[in-house]
Amino acid sequence: MTYVVTEACIKCKFMDCVEVCPVDCFYEGENMLVINPNECIDCGVCEPECPAEAILPDTEDGLEEWLEINTKYSETWPNITVKGEPPADADDWQGKEGKKEFLSPNPGQGG
Numbered sequence: 001m002t003y004v005v006t007e008a009c010i011k012c013k014f015m016d017c018v019e020v021c022p023v024d025c026f027y028e029g030e031n032m033l034v035i036n037p038n039e040c041i042d043c044g045v046c047e048p049e050c051p052a053e054a055i056l057p058d059t060e061d062g063l064e065e066w067l068e069i070n071t072k073y074s075e076t077w078p079n080i081t082v083k084g085e086p087p088a089d090a091d092d093w094q095g096k097e098g099k100k101e102f103l104s105p106n107p108g109q110g111g
């Protein structure tokens with residue numbers, strides 16, 4: 001298994017998760033992060049750190065699509081290990097449904 005970042009991260013991108021990961025397996029897109037499932041050691045310490053509750057174990061139902069998204073983008077987006085500045089409107093997007101259409105395929109800056 002692995003943990004994956006899901007829809008709730010889109011446009012929130014608080015980045016509290018990146019600094020606790022012992023194997024630095026978060027990757028940054030323009031408006032969300034993903035986990036590299038091949039690098040994640042399933043320790044689970046990032047899950048409670050996420051204010052948006054966006055990080056879930058892939059053993060939960062219905063996460064196949066998010067596992068694919070995490071796998072795909074972690075191959076091309078830059079690694080991130082230091083918390084950056086969240087989007088100015090991140091709080092407005094927290095908990096909103098239907099954010100998937102806003103997922104940007106563009107890479108973030110990394111850091």
Ligand code: SF4
Nearest residue numbers: 009014015016017050
């Ligand atoms: S803490 Fe949660 S919302 Fe913030 S970047 Fe990490 S997964 Fe996304």
Ligand code: SF4
Nearest residue numbers: 021040041043044046
């Ligand atoms: S479960 Fe552990 S290894 Fe996997 S992304 Fe979270 S902190 Fe990193």
